[in-house]
Amino acid sequence: MPKLLKILLRIHLARLGKDFYYPHALIPALIGGSCYFLLHLISFAFVLTKFTFPDWTPFQLWTVFFTFEIFTYAAFYFLYTGMYRTVEDISTGHFDFFLTKPVSSRFLSFFRAGSAHNLLLFLLGFFLILPSLTPALPLYLLTLISSLWVFHSLSVILISLNFKFGPIRQTIGLPFEFQETLKYPSTLYHRLHPLFRVILLPLSLLTTLPATVLLLYPLSSGYFVIYFLTLIAISVISHLAWHSGLRHYSSASS
């Protein structure tokens, strides 16, 4: 583990150094990245003027929303570059490079450094959530990290399909297509049709659970159980999917 953290730190520091060394490229990137931040902020504000969400005050809803912003930009910074480049590497054959290294290929290919503008927007989200801060902050951070792990595992499952079926570029952005569920509290979905609940509830808990931990909101224990079951199940499935994909990739190139 310390070796992996050392590698992660070096990769990220190198990328950040490069980004901050060229501010003329960073500033337009920040403008381009922040427009989606604002898109979500403005559309959410408009929704709140027209709809009320039962059992949630506007302050609590904004906390869930800013948790969504923090989560999204953390996912873009830590995970998106890896998702994008892994699909490219699989289709071009450059993925062989990762198989030759004495470090987990999953770690090397997925945890590449993102652009500094995503990190800055991730920190902006934290700045905006300051009014909600409570002593539960360390637990909030821990649940946020486990939510990011679930998101990463979901992307691994989808990208593993590229090993078997060839380049499917849509697998890169597909996990981000679910982000609308992350803006709203999970308690909304308990009356939906079971088919919708099975998909929406675990996804929405990725942000609702950290937010409720931070707010010390009295969330039913059932949601915690669903969250941890999702965490375990998706971790196992992603591990199996990745290794199955690797076997297919290696056998195809033998």
Next chain:
Amino acid sequence: MLKYWRVFTTVFSYHSAYRGEVIANLATGFLTPLFLLAALSQALPHGPPASQLLPYYLLISLTYPIFKSDIEVEIGQLTASGNIALLLTKPVRLYHYLLFKQASYKLTTLLFVSPFILLYLLGSPVPLSRLITSILALTVSFLISFNLSYLAGLATFWLEEIWVAHNLKDVFISLLGGIILPLSLFPSSLAKFLRFTPFPYAGSLLAQNLLSRSLTLDFALGIAWSLLLFIPIYFLEKRAINKYSYVAH
């Protein structure tokens, strides 16, 4: 004109053969509205309920891919790779070449989507006059969307990365064009102001027309914008190509 027709038929043939990407793009367009409606259906509305938004979002998901343009990404790739120089030396105008290419891709998308639109119209019939105005709305939306994308694409002659201009264009059209949220959810003063911008006509004009709303003024404004956008394109394109040519000397 023959050379542009050849571009049109070649691209049509390509996208008809590799239709997986067209289908995947269409399918993913349904996800965000579906999740938003699922959340709003459980909320308490201050006005019309979320169920009234269902036909709107269904039409947006079906119609927006038909005219949505991402040509700025292609322009960005051409300038980044230097391949744009090949196009600039040919006896074709860059704008017309990309317009025919995009029209061809969108025709393929229309062919895939049309059975679903027909199914919707079977459930919610509209008079023939509205179908005819829908063709006009489609043309206006395609032209405005393409022209806005082309303008964003010209930014690559000055900017290093195209995705900045791409994001800005996407956000303006998605938010202010009624794709993410219908303009009825906006404050009324802002919704009135937006009517005089090109964004609603690059986004939700066709869906609004099929929902049988009276849109005479909107059509007039849409046609005006589709013509007005040619002015900045003409001047910026000349400057962009001059800049590129100057740098290449």
